[in-house]
Amino acid sequence: MKRFAARLFEAFITLWLLATLCFVLLRAAPGGPFDTEKAAPPEVQAALAAQYRLDRPLPAQYVAWLGDVARGDLGPSFQYPDYTVNRLVATALPVSALNGGVALLLALALGIPVGVWAARRAGRWSDRLLMFGAGLGLAVPKFVAAPLLVLLFAVTLHWLPAGGWGGTPLESLRNMVLPVIALALPNIAYCARLTRASMLETLSADYLRAARARGLSEARLLFAHALRPGLLPVAAWLSPALINVVTGSAVVEQVFGIPGMGRYFVQGALNRDYTLVLGVVLVVGAVIVLINLLVDALRGWMDPRLQDAT
Structure with missing residues (x-):
């Protein structure tokens, strides 16, 4: 119980530091949320600044924003005046969670069997071929893989749509295929290589030799x-894998026109939409912290020695 309380306190401090750093960096960036090529009249600029509390000193803005967050209010969006950040996040989070969750499950469903198969056939041509493909998957970044997938499957073969979201269940499923593959490819490759290395070490352990004898x-x-012991490194990898999916979603959602958290983050950063960017950072940070707690619990279940060590 004490360890769990300590982890919660660490998570709270982490989120607070993350939000504070993001707040400071956003305010330090040049430009503002209402800067346009044609400047608005001074009275309009003053009214907008007063409405969004931008006329206050920076410490006062920070304290007021923290107070709103403590009440569960992420504030109004500067660039989407008809929507609050809570509403935008509520519509975007399920989209990103669905794409990212399916991509991570696909990476595990394919990467683990491929890694085990390669470990059982270490040194053979099939092992070399699989690891060559995994290395290629790691070498190709998402901003290259996503357009290539569109070019091949949407433009050339006309099998899948090039982008979009929603529609009938079948259309939604077809729209998901390419973004999920683009997100999953590097994770499949890394999971396969990690599983192979871990299984090679486990299969050569003394207790397995004795059992085989x-x-x-x-x-x-x-x-x-x-x-089970061979998959312990894979369980530890789930946290960075999630971060990889979250950071990659910004590129993938832009390429495929998906209204998810990554796309809102990019648009908010470009438009200096302070509250939207801060809201996305807070929610994504909270999700990552929660996943880290769950991964620690999973590792403790897979290897009780980790619980004893703490």
Whole structure:
């Protein structure tokens, strides 16, 4: 219980530092949310600044914003005056969570079997071929992979739509395919390589050699004795994998025109929409902290020695 309370306190401090740093950097950036090529009359600028509390000193703006956040109010959007940040986040978060969650599940569903298969056939041509493909998947960044997928499957083959979101269930499913693949590709490659390296070490452990000498079948050795400890590094990798999915969603959602958190973050940063950017950062940061807590719990279940160590 004490450890859980300490982790919650650390999570709170992390989110506070993240929000404070983002607040300071946004205000330090040149330009403002209402700067246009044709400047508005001074009285209009003064009214907008007063409406959004931009006429106050910076410390007063920070304290007022923190007070709103403590009440669960992320504030009004500067560039979407008819919407609050809460409403924009509420519509965008499920979209990003669906794409990112499916991409991460796809990475695990493909990466783990590929890594286990390669470890069982270490040194053979199939192992080399699979690891070459994994290395290629890691080498191609998302901003290159996403347009290439559009060019191949949408423009050339006309199998899938080039972008968009929503529609009928079938249309929604078709719209998801390319973004999910673009998000999942590097994670599939990394998961496969990580699983292979871990399984090679586990399969050569002394206790497995002893079990093999007692006549246990290879299938029982793999599934009953090797798989669980061999996947511990994969469980630890889930946290950075989630961060990779979150950061990659900004590129993927822009390319495919998906109304998710990443796209709102990019548009908010370009338009100096302070409250929108801060709201996205806070929500994404909270999700990452929560996932880290869940991953720690999963690792403790997979290896009780980690619980004893703490």
